[in-house]
Amino acid sequence: MRIQYNFAFFDEGSKREIRRATLKAIAIPGYQVPFASREMPIGRGWGTGGLQLTLSLIGKKDVLKVIDQGSDESVNAVSIKKLIQKTTGVKTVEDTSEATLIQSRHRIPEIPLKPGQILVLQVPLPEPLRKYEPSERETKKLHGEKDYSGAWLMLFEQIMKYRNMTTGADHPVMVHDRYVMAPSPIPKFDNPKLDNSEALILLGAGREKKIYAVPPYTRVVSLSFEDVPFRTESFQDKSCKLCGAQGVFMDELFDAAAGVIYYQCNDTSYCLSRMNRQSAVLMQSL
Amino acid sequence: MKGETMVKLDLVHDIQASYRKVVDSMSRPGLISDLAAEAGKLDRDAGCFPSTMIIAMMLLDTEVTFKVFSEKEAQVTHMFNRLTYANTAEAERADFIFVLQDAASDDLRNALQKAKIGELIDPHQSATVIVETEAVSGDKALRLTGPGIRGESFVQVKASADWIQIREEKNAEYPLGIDLIFIDESHRLLCLPRTTQIRKEEVR
Numbered sequence: 248m249r250i251q252y253n254f255a256f257f258d259e260g261s262k263r264e265i266r267r268a269t270l271k272a273i274a275i276p277g278y279q280v281p282f283a284s285r286e287m288p289i290g291r292g293w294g295t296g297g298l299q300l301t302l303s304l305i306g307k308k309d310v311l312k313v314i315d316q317g318s319d320e321s322v323n324a325v326s327i328k329k330l331i332q333k334t335t336g337v338k339t340v341e342d343t344s345e346a347t348l349i350q351s352r353h354r355i356p357e358i359p360l361k362p363g364q365i366l367v368l369q370v371p372l373p374e375p376l377r378k379y380e381p382s383e384r385e386t387k388k389l390h391g392e393k394d395y396s397g398a399w400l401m402l403f404e405q406i407m408k409y410r411n412m413t414t415g416a417d418h419p420v421m422v423h424d425r426y427v428m429a430p431s432p433i434p435k436f437d438n439p440k441l442d443n444s445e446a447l448i449l450l451g452a453g454r455e456k457k458i459y460a461v462p463p464y465t466r467v468v469s470l471s472f473e474d475v476p477f478r479t480e481s482f483q484d485k486s487c488k489l490c491g492a493q494g495v496f497m498d499e500l501f502d503a504a505a506g507v508i509y510y511q512c513n514d515t516s517y518c519l520s521r522m523n524r525q526s527a528v529l530m531q532s533l
Numbered sequence: 534m535k536g537e538t539m540v541k542l543d544l545v546h547d548i549q550a551s552y553r554k555v556v557d558s559m560s561r562p563g564l565i566s567d568l569a570a571e572a573g574k575l576d577r578d579a580g581c582f583p584s585t586m587i588i589a590m591m592l593l594d595t596e597v598t599f600k601v602f603s604e605k606e607a608q609v610t611h612m613f614n615r616l617t618y619a620n621t622a623e624a625e626r627a628d629f630i631f632v633l634q635d636a637a638s639d640d641l642r643n644a645l646q647k648a649k650i651g652e653l654i655d656p657h658q659s660a661t662v663i664v665e666t667e668a669v670s671g672d673k674a675l676r677l678t679g680p681g682i683r684g685e686s687f688v689q690v691k692a693s694a695d696w697i698q699i700r701e702e703k704n705a706e707y708p709l710g711i712d713l714i715f716i717d718e719s720h721r722l723l724c725l726p727r728t729t730q731i732r733k734e735e736v737r
Contacts (some may be wrong), residue, residue, distance in 0.1 A: 254545045263594050266552055270592075271657040274712045274726035276680050280657045282597075304556070306549045365556075391653035423680050423728065425708060447560040462560040462728075465680035520535045 252382045255302045256334040261285050263342045264304035265458070268447060271461040277422025278390070279373050284456040294352055296328055297369035297452025301331060301350045304365060304449075311339045312346035317354045317496070317513035324352070341516040351414065355437040357495050357517040360446035364464065370452040373459065375419040395427045398470060406475055418477070422461060430467075436496045438478045441467040484518040489514045490521035541574040544590070548731050551587045555714070558724040563677045565669055565721050573719040580609040581633050584716045589613050592629060592661075598622035602640040603633035627660060632650025634665040634718075638693050645699045648711045656708040659727075663714045667691040669723045669734060679729040688711070688723055690715055697731050 253259070266511065268282035286341070287295040288373055294315075305311065311331060315324035319341040327350065330341050341344050343358040350367040360366055376386045381398045384429055389397070405413045416432035420441060430441055441448065441461055448461040460465060471477035484492045488500075488509045497510040512518035542548075554566035568584045575583035580603070593599055595618045601610045602624075609631070610621055624630060624647035632644050644662060651659035674689035675697070692715070704710035710727030725731070 259548070260594055262549075264596065265593060267592055267597070268657075270555065270661070270712070271659075273681075274728065275656055275708050276728065278656060278708060304553065306553060307546060333682070345615055349555075362561075387654040391656075444610065447556070460560070462681040464683045 252334045253333060255305050256330065257285070257299075257302050260304045263301075265299055268458045269303065269460070270298065272449070272458045273447070273462055274428075276460060276462055276465050277420075277426030277428040277458045279428075279452075279457040281456055282458050287453065288330065289326065291454040292371055293323060294350070294369040296451030296455075296458070297350045297352070297367045297453075298330070298451075299453055300326055300367045300449050300451040300458065302334075304367070305335055305337060305348055306337070307337065309335075309337050309348045310346050311337050312341060312343060312516075313339070314349070314351045314354060314356065314514075314516075316352055317498075318515045319517065342520065343516055349403065351477060353432045353434075354496070354514065355433055355440045357512070359440075359515040360444060362445050362521045364446040366444075366446050366448045368448065368450045369432070370429065370431040370450045370457070371453050372417075373429055373450070373452040373457040375417075375427050375430075387391045390426060393425065398427050402470060402472070406472070411475065412471070413483070419470045421470060423465055423467075427470070428459065428461075428467075434480055434496055435469070435477070438467075438469045438477070438479065443467075451521070482510070485510045488520060490518045490525065492518065492521055542571065542587075543574075547571040547574065547624060548587065548591050551584075552591050554722065555588070555591070555724065558714075558722055559603075559712075559726055560571075561681045561686075562725055562729040563631075563671075563678065563682055563688050563723070565671060565688070565723050568716075568722055579692045580605045580612060581631070582716055582718060584718070584720045584722060585631060585633070585663060585665055586616075588637040588663055588714065588716070589629075589631070590616055593617035593619035595619060595628065597628040598626065598628035599629040600624045600644075601633065602636040602644050603631070604637075605633075605725070609633065609709040623647075630660050630662045632662065632664045634667070636665075639729075641692060641696055642694045643697055645696060645711065648703065650703055650709040650711055653709065656710075659709065659711055661712045661714065663716065664692060664696075664717050666717050668717045668719075669715050669721050673734055675731050676732040676734055677725075678732075679726075681726070690723065697733070700725075701731070 268280045272280045313324045313328040315321040343356040352369045422428045469477040494511045572583035606611045648660035668691045670689045672689035673687040677686045704727045713725040715723040
């Protein structure tokens with residue numbers, strides 16, 4: 248038996264709940280709006296927050312792209328894309344510039360986003376203060392009072408122990424000079440892309456039942472100290488083995504046969520489009 | 534309101550398309566969205582603007598409460614309740630407040646003054662106020678700055694009374710505050726979230 252699902256899987260009541268929370272989230276940048284997170288046909292922690300946002304937003308005219316850690320083709324991205332495509336019939340793409348709705352896990356695409364696009368980020372742990380305060384009631388109070396001494400202390404302790412801030416991903420940011428926010432586990436490399444973004448960025452945590460947002464042209468500053476400035480991962484002198492790109496976020500890989508380390512673009516569609524362009528140029532010159 | 538007035542509006546796709554326009558306008562204050570394509574499918578004499586009815590259907594259900602300010606308050610309240618099953622509340626507690634065009638001259642002031650602004654630990658538990666106005670446009674009457682705005686943007690809102698002043702007082706203690714949605718007769722929609730700063734432009 249084939250179940251006839253409503254457009255975009257959800258019943259309209261679920262969409263309304265998510266839509267109300269989303270509008271509040273946009274009005275209070277960086278503030279985590281609680282919402283009645285739904286059970287989804289994928290496991291919690293596998294992108295249910297992002298998926299719920301996407302389903303509440305998507306319409307027939309949208310063009311969808313789903314990325315998982317930079318890749319369009321990993322299992323999680325493909326499963327989510329299929330679920331959305333089968334319940335909406337929208338066009339799905341890999342080309343970032345063509346998409347109107349981009350759901351992503353742990354990366355912001357290399358190609359700059361533009362107005363008319365919405366980036367949806369999947370968030371496993373939305374509370375940046377959770378590491379030192381287990382109580383939700385307490386963290387809500389800390390946010391309410393803008394008491395972020397703990398967030399600073401966490402970074403300070405890292406500096407004391409390791410001489411630098413050791414956050415690999417999910418480095419906390421200050422949004423609109425009011426809320427400290429977890430940017431989801433994007434690498435530090437992507438943090439600057441949140442600041443003054445051209446596109447609306449929505450973040451959804453399904454298990455933790457929170458939705459929050461960074462509207463376009465909003466000030467987002469990565470937490471740092473005067474004498475220990477924020478630094479992104481550096482890929483200086485490294486280039487992609489496949490397309491030769493430089494200055495993008497790269498994966499470090501090990502060729503066991505040759506015993507050497509090599510680098511590859513993490514954003515697969517960016518890499519692919521570069522290679523396609525190169526081979527097109529090559530074909531023309533032949 | 535009769536049954537057939539609703540037939541043409543697609544409750545899934547037209548509401549979705551309208552929602553995306555509201556998202557656009559809310560995330561880019563000053564951006565005026567046009568709901569004509571969807572609102573045009575609704576009856577004009579339902580007691581409120583067709584776009585207002587779309588907003589009601591988009592956001593109201595049994596989980597939230599609303600309050601209507603209008604000469605035809607009873608009629609419109611009954612209609613919203615029948616369409617969405619949402620219950621009414623006093624202006625001080627309502628999640629959504631609708632100030633319709635035929636409301637008394639000081640109703641807008643009244644509604645803004647009474648609207649809840651949330652608490653420091655729950656700033657989202659604040660009212661969204663939907664205001665019907667004569668016209669909203671991009672004319673250079675009000676200068677807007679804040680998140681969602683590149684530099685500055687300009688709008689004109691033809692609304693009664695000193696709403697700007699009252700809004701400023703209500704939103705003085707950010708993140709507490711109210712979010713405004715203005716709708717005009719030609720289905721144009723403007724959002725002013727609490728983060729938006731408004732300055733009146735000097736008359737030249």
